[in-house]
Amino acid sequence: MGSFLSGEKIFAIVLLLFYLFTFSAYLIDVKTEIPRLTKIKRVAIFITLLFHLIFIFYVFTNRNHIPLTNKGELFSVVAFSVTLIYFILELLTEIHGTGFLILFFSLLFQVLSLLFLSPVQTPPSEIINSYIGIHIYTAILGYVGFAISAAYGLMYIVLVSKLKKNRFDIFFNKLPNLEILSKLSSTAFYTGFVMLTTALILGIIWLPRIFPERGFFDPKVIATLLVWLVYAIGALLNLLKIIHGKKFVYLSLTAFGFLIAASAVTTLLTSSFHSF
Template sequence: MFEQGMTRLHELMIILYAVSVLLYFLDFVQRNQKANKIAFWILSIVWGLQTIFLCLYMYNTGRFPVLTIFEGLYFYAWVLLTASLILNKLLRMDFTVLFTNVIGFLIMTVHTFAPIQVESQAAAEKLVSELLLIHITMAILSYGAFSLSFIFSALYLLQYRLLKMKKWNERLWRLGDLGQLEKLSVVLNAMGVPLLLLSLILGLVWKTIKLPDVSWFDLKIIASFVLLFVYSAFLYVKVRKGLSGRTLAWINAGAFLIILINFFLGSRLSTFHFWYS
């Protein structure tokens, strides 16, 4: 009964999510404040439903839901949606909300229609520990920060192209200032790097205690450190070398591809996260 109710709730969220993204896209194509406001309130409803689901799931399972890829995808989508709503209220950057929630919608769709792997959840129950929960939660939060940073870099590249083509229209101004877009992408990466570093430290401690037989050269471990190195290098060339502009934005876009590979492919090929697949 609980699972059936949650399935219906997910289907409703997917429909509302799709309507909201379409309305934001309508506002993107042609200035439409009414569509923008309706889209924002629909997204707020989706956030409320997602939060209710998280609370019900935690009540039903008795733990924080991040131990399987099924749960991790959901929490990742919730983090993106929460951040986009906060950014929309604080900065009034509507297009940021649009692109952020395109990613969130795709993640929610995969989460909703992918088959639930019972064996993975059963294994996860045996591996519950506070250390593991904190490790995974911090990793997903860092991925959320990196995802938003990528969106700001993508908007930077779009804005730069429009300026170079001398397309002076209202859409150009609504994308945001180039300096502000670059600054936000850097700030978000500066938040994501320490979160990822702490997550890796906790993960390695947990591995040493719980999975001593797993190789230190496991694909997931290597890919995570590569990801940490790339984003640290991003901050280094920005702060120490003064790199900026399109080159920095393209580096950020490339780093985000590593996130996708690490999150989806790395987890499936890893023996370290054998329950997280």
């Protein structure tokens, strides 16, 4: 068992190095104008994703359950999802200049995954239930959507600032236009919202069946419902055309800030049947 554990750790460390290399390539590409780097970083992200997929499969076969049962596994799946969604967006839009910011999240989650990667243990039988797997994964995709929306929102704010202050540097040149950034941010916002809504519905349906003794007043459930409510209000205001453009971007950033704060408070200050 010990050798398996160290094998996972080594695997995770190598994967982290892949993420570090890919992130560095994207970061350097923003600051310089080396044509070859565009190809290198695309190959790097593809290899990283491939390696990560192998890592997830390895963990799955090693632990004999879907890797969504503890923080270490979850953070790794989040890192993978963020990178995959960004890679698809890059292929579809041919926008290369935004990767470093998105991949920063991937790198961060992979670091967290390594820190929280716990030894092999048999997860509670309820969590092995595949429906719960869907609940967890849709929740992850929801948060990933919100994170990406915030990242593009941040780029929007940076670009607005550069345009207002006439700072036409290399980073300015690499950023896509305001309209695209706004669109990417709102698409990710709505994707995240739909995913989190699905996760919540599945959670509400399955909570009484799996944990009959637990109520809906669990701190994590309340925090998630509050987060959902903030995003729902934002979506409604946007659909009613009350807020849009720059204000909608600010809303996405504020909502994401609230999400982080709510997650931090419930994780650090309260106890919950949700282990993450």
